[in-house]
Amino acid sequence: MISTEDKDDSLEWRKFLEGDDCAFVYFYRKYINSLFSFGMCFTMNRELVEDCIQEVFVNIYSRRKHLNETENVKFYLFKALKNTLFNAFQKDRPSSSLDSVPLSYSTDYTIEDQLIQNEQEQIEKDKIVHILEMLSPHQKEAIYYRYMEEMSIDEICVMMNMNYQAIQNLLQRAIKKMRGAITEYNDVRMIVKKGKRCL
Amino acid sequence: MTIKQKKMQKFEKYTNYSCEEFLNDDFFIASSKHPTRETIAFWNEAIEKQLIDKKEFDLARNILLFIQSKQERMLDSEMLELWEKIEIDNKANLNKKSKHERMIFIFIAAASILLAIAFSIYQMNYRSNDNLSSSIENVKAPSMNSSDIYLMLGENQTVPLKGDTVKVCYKGDKIKVNEKATNLSAEKDVDNQNAYNQLVVPYGKHSMLTFNDGTNIWVNSGTRVVYPVTFDKKEREIYVDGEIYLTVTHNEKWPFTVKTNRMKVEVLGTSFNVTAYAKDAEQRVVLVNGKVIITKKDKHLAELHPNEMFEDNGSKAKIEKVDVENYILWKDGLYRYESEHMDMIMKRLSRYYNVHISCNADVSFLKCSGKLDLNLGLNKVLDAIAITAPITYNIQNNTYIIKSSIIK
Numbered sequence: 001m002i003s004t005e006d007k008d009d010s011l012e013w014r015k016f017l018e019g020d021d022c023a024f025v026y027f028y029r030k031y032i033n034s035l036f037s038f039g040m041c042f043t044m045n046r047e048l049v050e051d052c053i054q055e056v057f058v059n060i061y062s063r064r065k066h067l068n069e070t071e072n073v074k075f076y077l078f079k080a081l082k083n084t085l086f087n088a089f090q091k092d093r094p095s096s097s098l099d100s101v102p103l104s105y106s107t108d109y110t111i112e113d114q115l116i117q118n119e120q121e122q123i124e125k126d127k128i129v130h131i132l133e134m135l136s137p138h139q140k141e142a143i144y145y146r147y148m149e150e151m152s153i154d155e156i157c158v159m160m161n162m163n164y165q166a167i168q169n170l171l172q173r174a175i176k177k178m179r180g181a182i183t184e185y186n187d188v189r190m191i192v193k194k195g196k197r198c199l
Numbered sequence: 200m201t202i203k204q205k206k207m208q209k210f211e212k213y214t215n216y217s218c219e220e221f222l223n224d225d226f227f228i229a230s231s232k233h234p235t236r237e238t239i240a241f242w243n244e245a246i247e248k249q250l251i252d253k254k255e256f257d258l259a260r261n262i263l264l265f266i267q268s269k270q271e272r273m274l275d276s277e278m279l280e281l282w283e284k285i286e287i288d289n290k291a292n293l294n295k296k297s298k299h300e301r302m303i304f305i306f307i308a309a310a311s312i313l314l315a316i317a318f319s320i321y322q323m324n325y326r327s328n329d330n331l332s333s334s335i336e337n338v339k340a341p342s343m344n345s346s347d348i349y350l351m352l353g354e355n356q357t358v359p360l361k362g363d364t365v366k367v368c369y370k371g372d373k374i375k376v377n378e379k380a381t382n383l384s385a386e387k388d389v390d391n392q393n394a395y396n397q398l399v400v401p402y403g404k405h406s407m408l409t410f411n412d413g414t415n416i417w418v419n420s421g422t423r424v425v426y427p428v429t430f431d432k433k434e435r436e437i438y439v440d441g442e443i444y445l446t447v448t449h450n451e452k453w454p455f456t457v458k459t460n461r462m463k464v465e466v467l468g469t470s471f472n473v474t475a476y477a478k479d480a481e482q483r484v485v486l487v488n489g490k491v492i493i494t495k496k497d498k499h500l501a502e503l504h505p506n507e508m509f510e511d512n513g514s515k516a517k518i519e520k521v522d523v524e525n526y527i528l529w530k531d532g533l534y535r536y537e538s539e540h541m542d543m544i545m546k547r548l549s550r551y552y553n554v555h556i557s558c559n560a561d562v563s564f565l566k567c568s569g570k571l572d573l574n575l576g577l578n579k580v581l582d583a584i585a586i587t588a589p590i591t592y593n594i595q596n597n598t599y600i601i602k603s604s605i606i607k
Contacts, residue, residue, distance in 0.1 A: 014512070018480060022540075022542055022543055022546060025540070025542060025563055026540060026543075028282060028285070029278075029540070029563075029564045032273065032278050032281070032282075033272065033273060033278075036271065036272070036273040037271050037272065040271035041271075046271075050277070050281050053281065054281060054284055054285055054288065057285045058285055058288040058289060058292070061285075061289045061292070062289070062292045131265075143266055144266075146228075147222075147228065147232075147263055147266045148266065150228060150229065150232065171222075171223070172219060172223075175218070175219050175222050175262065176219065178262050178265070179218055179219070179258065179262065182258070182261065182262065182265070183258075
């Protein structure tokens with residue numbers, strides 16, 4: 001199923017390929033936020049993520065005569081950013097292979113969070129972090145695509161270079177783990193209230 | 200099946216859903232992340248009537264919220280800074296490329312001169328045994344560059360017409376301009392059977408054309424229309440380079456044809472819009488009512504029904520259903536846009552008024568919806584936008600500069 005949003009995207013993409021710079025701006029402002037959040041899941045280094053996003057956009061602009069039409073621009077950009085990030089990681093650490101770079105949710109608190117004086121709240125917060133930390137990097141990555149970016153399982157397969165069943169299993173196991181951990185804490189609501197606050 | 204039954208069936212699907220199953224359901228995910236009035240009502244009803252397991256549902260919702268609890272965000276200023284860096288890189292790359300391309304260009308230029316010579320030799324030979332080359336699409340475009348709308352009667356007489364919108368009406372052998380009789384006569388070259396008239400509308404201007412048969416044509420800016428002094432007895436034929444909207448007077452025995460540089464649109468009597476700027480890749484036909492047939496080099500391409508649009512981008516052609524009004528509002532000088540970005544709106548206005556408009560990056564990102572009456576003139580239109588969006592403008596060296604009105 002192609003949503004109207006995807007249709008808009010593929011139309012703008014075609015305009016971009018035909019030389020329309022406005023269409024280029026359109027993609028930047030539409031996806032810059034989600035691309036940045038996505039990039040920050042792989043590293044704590046804001047500058048590195050920004051550099052990689054820059055590289056992705058400069059690259060598609062300079063190669064636009066050689067690019068093809070696409071139905072799913074968002075997916076294309078995400079995939080490009082992931083590749084660029086991994087290339088950057090490999091440059092820094094030549095020994096590490098692509099799969100050994102873990103996707104990790106940052107456990108760094110935002111400034112607002114640091115102002116929390118209430119010790120009880122801090123404990124709740126730690127629990128959320130703790131539960132997320134229980135997931136494997138792959139599980140976290142799959143969960144991110146599915147629930148943050150609402151990608152289809154097929155798209156996640158391509159993003160992670162795994163087959164359909166493997167992705168299904170990854171997601172199911174991650175949810176089971178989280179479910180178990182959350183019900184362990186009796187007051188689910190308390191945790192979630194906290195979760196809402198950091199949205 | 201009643202609506203109620205349909206709804207019950209939908210509820211049924213979720214009756215014994217576990218938390219895991221909810222989280223694997225696209226509708227559940229989408230409605231949790233982007234709730235609408237309908238989806239909220241749907242889930243509330245399901246819970247109230249105890250048609251789904253509330254505990255599992257809540258748990259799934261909580262996990263979803265939970266996953267979203269951590270998101271790194273970028274500041275607006277960072278977004279802008281990054282954008283500026285990208286633009287600088289892009290410009291640098293373009294300069295590098297253009298040097299490279301210049302070499303290729305010289306080569307291509309040399310090759311095309313050779314081709315042109317070859318072609319003219321071929322044409323000279325070809326023409327000698329073909330004297331039928333006086334068809335409508337080959338009528339020469341006038342070489343003059345005027346900022347006024349003008350009429351070309353026959354091959355020699357050009358008549359400039361003052362004003363931003365001009366109505367031209369052929370009545371008998373007389374021509375009326377803006378409802379006023381003139382001493383202009385349509386049949387200037389009576390002896391020349393193949394005489395054509397032309398109406399040329401530059402950017403920033405508009406016109407309306409009425410033919411003897413009652414057919415009305417709205418002519419958008421940057422458009423040239425060619426038509427015979429009197430229509431042929433067998434068919435009515437015109438040529439367009441640009442955009443026109445037509446209401447063709449119905450006559451089953453007297454077909455009406457619109458030619459563009461690439462295609463031919465044949466009708467009996469309908470209302471439709473043709474966008475075919477010869478220099479643009481995209482050519483479009485949008486049908487309001489009736490029926491039209493589109494052909495290309497005598498090959499049948501498509502048959503359109505009301506509310507359909509035919510679009511040919513040079514390599515591919517397609518037909519789709521569209522909201523016709525959006526494509527023909529221009530004839531009334533109206534422009535409607537829905538969550539359109541500021542720079543796109545300015546691009547459109549710049550084309551309409553034929554002025555240069557430059558949009559600062561910090562306002563290009565704004566999204567607006569609305570309807571503008573372009574007849575009011577650019578200044579009034581910009582003032583109207585400035586009321587609803589935080590923008591301001593000034594004019595420097597004939598360029599309108601659109602800026603944010605928020606002082607940082």
